[in-house]
């Protein structure tokens with residue numbers, strides 16, 4: 001027998017950091033959930049009860065807090081790189097660190113038309129995610145994501161011309177409701193070191209803003225022929241907007257809203273052009289995914 005896969009660490013490390021500007025009295029907060037998984041010469045901890053190679057998961061959690069105190073924790077791409085680099089550089093026998101960060105929303109309140117100095121609210125379940133791998137002698141691999149961004153358009157979406165055969169029941173439609181929970185990811189070029197990540201720090205927020213704006217604008221304004229085509233247009237624009245990104249991916253559930261025929265009740269008209277009351281469906285849902293990369297030698301690999 002041989003140990004085929006071994007990673008261990010701490011998941012669901014909840015972290016909150018406040019920045020207090022003494023002069024203005026303005027405070028800013030960040031809340032995140034961190035997962036750390038380490039890889040390296042740790043097989044004997046599994047196979048021979050050798051705990052000497054184990055950097056305890058509690059130590060990993062404490063390290064996360066200490067690094068959060070000593071460093072900026074935003075953008076999350078930077079903090080993930082700081083944490084990953086720490087473990088790979090501090091422990092000779094640890095060769096890779098997988099650090100995932102989920103950043104939760106705390107949006108500043110506007111009270112009497114003014115931004116409040118220290119009060120925030122959760123304006124939706126949308127999260128900003130970073131998946132990082134810091135690998136000894138190989139560099140830092142980063143993938144940023146938007147998740148759980150729920151959107152709906154009440155018109156401006158069609159779906160017709162699809163393949164038909166004896167299994168097909170779905171009618172064509174030139175006007176439907178389109179709703180999805182956006183999961184969008186973008187993979188960065190490999191960074192050779194933490195210094196290289198630090199060098200491009202403003203790019204991470206810029207990319208997140210661009211990806212979010214492109215997603216929302218394209219969703220709203222595209223006269224959608226299908227989820228497939230609309231998401232491809234989003235990918236193209238993000239690749240054009242962020243040169244350091246090598247690949248963009250989307251995973252979009254198609255959250256269906258069914259028409260309800262109410263003609264049985266006094267001839268009520270509620271189908272086709274007259275449809276106003278719909279039945280939102282929980283399941284099943286379509287699920288449409290794609291990854292788009294740049295043309296060139298890399299794509300041929």
Ligand SMILES: O=c1[nH]c(=O)c2[nH]c(=O)[nH]c2[nH]1
Pocket residue numbers: 159170225226227228254286288
């Ligand atoms: O945009 C869509 N893509 C599909 O592949 C599909 N399939 C389906 O039943 N409805 C839709 N809508």
